[in-house]
Amino acid sequence: MSEILDTRSGAVRYLSFNRPKKMNALTRGMYADLAMALNDSAGDFSVRAVIITSEGDHFTAGNDIVDFMDNPPTADSSEVATFLAALLNFPKPLIAAVKGNAVGVGTTMLLHCDVVVATPTANFSMPFVSLGLVPEAGSTFLFPSLVGYQRAAKIFLTGETFGSMQAMEMGLIAEIADDALVAATRIAQQIAEQPPQAVINTKALLKARNHDSVAAVMRAEFEIFALALQSDEAMEAFMKFMVKKGSS
Numbered sequence: 001m002s003e004i005l006d007t008r009s010g011a012v013r014y015l016s017f018n019r020p021k022k023m024n025a026l027t028r029g030m031y032a033d034l035a036m037a038l039n040d041s042a043g044d045f046s047v048r049a050v051i052i053t054s055e056g057d058h059f060t061a062g063n064d065i066v067d068f069m070d071n072p073p074t075a076d077s078s079e080v081a082t083f084l085a086a087l088l089n090f091p092k093p094l095i096a097a098v099k100g101n102a103v104g105v106g107t108t109m110l111l112h113c114d115v116v117v118a119t120p121t122a123n124f125s126m127p128f129v130s131l132g133l134v135p136e137a138g139s140t141f142l143f144p145s146l147v148g149y150q151r152a153a154k155i156f157l158t159g160e161t162f163g164s165m166q167a168m169e170m171g172l173i174a175e176i177a178d179d180a181l182v183a184a185t186r187i188a189q190q191i192a193e194q195p196p197q198a199v200i201n202t203k204a205l206l207k208a209r210n211h212d213s214v215a216a217v218m219r220a221e222f223e224i225f226a227l228a229l230q231s232d233e234a235m236e237a238f239m240k241f242m243v244k245k246g247s248s
């Protein structure tokens with residue numbers, strides 16, 4: 001069974017993280033599948049909107065830490081970099097349905113979505129600093145732009161977790177719903193019924209102001225991230241996670 005479920009309902013394509021036993025932690029293979037599906041959807045006229053969702057109780061626990069240790073992504077051609085580029089450049093409406101934990105890239109990818117719906121009990125966190133790393137996916141630009149410098153700095157530097165109410169007040173999510181996927185589907189279908197070129201043009205205009213800045217920040221983040229992955233601070237944090245895992 002694929003770790004990214006790829007299904008269709010009419011003009012809406014669903015990409016669902018399917019590794020629930022590992023809290024949907026994202027591996028290189030999953031990033032590659034996501035990138036391929038996004039790029040394919042971009043060129044497929046019959047796809048009018050894409051929903052990113054998850055199997056099981058959680059959205060995703062972020063990048064797979066074992067993968068970080070075994071295959072640290074250091075090149076622009078790495079699967080995670082390819083996925084982030086596909087996300088940044090995706091021209092059609094991208095909607096996320098979030099439940100449970102959205103950790104690391106599970107939260108930063110939401111900054112690229114056009115509409116995010118979350119359940120009332122969803123939790124968001126970006127504990128990159130706690131792992132000896134730096135935030136990625138353009139989030140050091142996008143997150144302070146959204147919530148203000150100090151709130152972004154506090155969340156990044158402490159690694160704290162926040163809930164749906166706070167995420168909604170920040171503008172990170174558009175809606176809270178008991179069934180996030182049902183609500184996301186309703187929104188996606190509504191958009192899919194709109195004139196498609198007007199939808200694409202409007203998204204392009206909405207994203208135009210930040211696109212090049214985000215691309216530049218993403219590149220800078222990636223360079224520092226790649227170095228940080230091999231640092232003593234990161235190794236120590238990864239080992240702590242592995243020890244906890246081994247003792248559970």
Ligand code: COA
Nearest residue numbers: 021022023025061062063064065066101103104105128245
């Ligand atoms: N990478 C690899 N495996 C992960 C993972 C990750 N990022 N997050 C969770 N898992 C695995 C756990 O190892 C565990 O697997 P096991 O049952 O084979 O030991 C399983 O998923 C369930 O996670 P567990 O830690 O037991 O759940 P919890 O409810 O106690 O804790 C978290 C939830 C999210 C707090 C905890 O899993 C965690 O801190 N994960 C790492 C998050 C992270 O730092 N992500 C990277 C961000 S850049």
